[in-house]
Amino acid sequence: MRVSQNGGAARDPDAVARFVEEFALLLNESGIPRMPARTLAALMVDDRGRLTAAQLAEQLGVSPAAISGAVRYLMQVQLIVRKREPGDKRDHYSLLDDPWYEAIMSRDKELVRWQSMLEEGARAAGVDTSAGRRLSQARRFFAFVHAELPGLMDRWRAQEQRG
Amino acid sequence: MRVSQNGGAARDPDAVARFVEEFALLLNESGIPRMPARTLAALMVDDRGRLTAAQLAEQLGVSPAAISGAVRYLMQVQLIVRKREPGDKRDHYSLLDDPWYEAIMSRDKELVRWQSMLEEGARAAGVDTSAGRRLSQARRFFAFVHAELPGLMDRWRAQEQRG
DNA sequence: TTCTAACTTCACAACTTTGTGAAACCAGTG
DNA sequence: CACTGGTTTCACAAAGTTGTGAAGTTAGAA
Secondary structure, three states: OOOOOOOOOOOOHHHHHHHHHHHHHHHHHHHHOOOHHHHHHHHHHOOOEEHHHHHHHHHOOOOOOHHHHHHHHHHHHOOEEOOOOOOOOOEEEEOOOOOHHHHHHHHHHHHHHHHHHHHHHHHHHHHOOOHHHHHHHHHHHHHHHHHHHHHHHHHHHHHHOOO | OOOOOOOOOOOOOEEEEHHHHHHHHHHOOOOOHHHHHHHHHHHHOOOOOEEEHEEEHHHHOOOOHHHHHHHHHHOOOOOOEOOOOOOOOEEEEEEOOHHHHHHHHHHHHHHHHHHHHHHHHHHOOOOOOOHHHHHHHHHHHHHHHHHHHHHHHHHHHHHHOOO
């Protein structure tokens, strides 16, 4: 009976289930709705990073309907994909190949919306006002981050290849 | 009557109010609760970046109780500060000097929590498992971003001084 | 000290989100 | 085509969030 000395290769199901719920809370705090967050966390702890809807429902202890809504959201924000093998009746939901890269890029696309809204806000407040200048600076900040992202990801990749 | 040709210094109150609500929705999508998001947006469009609780309540059309809860949250996550002048009965709530810098740093502190949780998750899944390795990589990713932040902020500052 | 402006806390109604079970739909198999 | 496994949609109850009004607390001024 493997109790808690999980220093090796063995998976500790209780600890894993706990991690899923706790990590899902973090994801939820970042704006991902509850069920999608739990679903994403469940995929992350799966060895192949892919599960069927029925497996997700079983592992998370929820109904198939809840999974249906969750995966719809995660596909919409491009954090997972749906696949089906020929001859198989079941959908498989998978993490992307480089999930964090995709998550960052997906969030970056979202920040384009922020930028245009900040531009509108600056105009509304008056471009020569202090508030207008503050909003313009915020816009420039996000544009700056946007420009820095490719380099950042390149450096990340280089580091991972090296280590 | 200034209608909509807001190309100059003049503030368009209707457009500003609209911006506040729309920008607050974006902030809310990022995980900031509704009322704190609206409150932060209201501070951002104020010329001095500071307002009293009563002013916030008036501008957002809500009760003082709602402002009380909102500013408590924003102070807790270190997005605003409370100040009071000697002899004044009123609290003033202010944006920080460099709000986006502070927001990023505040979020970075939060990501330390993510890192330790991912480490636990990797251990729970088994360090030699595919899932364990995926979670470890995620942890390394956040550590990498953490290490890159000072450089990023330096470059941002340099760009703003230059231009 | 009294007065009261300014803000906070509390109980709770209203609204939103969440996830269910049942029904409906889709698609693979024989 | 019929059958049914697998998933989605829908109506809705339950749980959670939000913001209010009233009461309570704090602190500045006289």
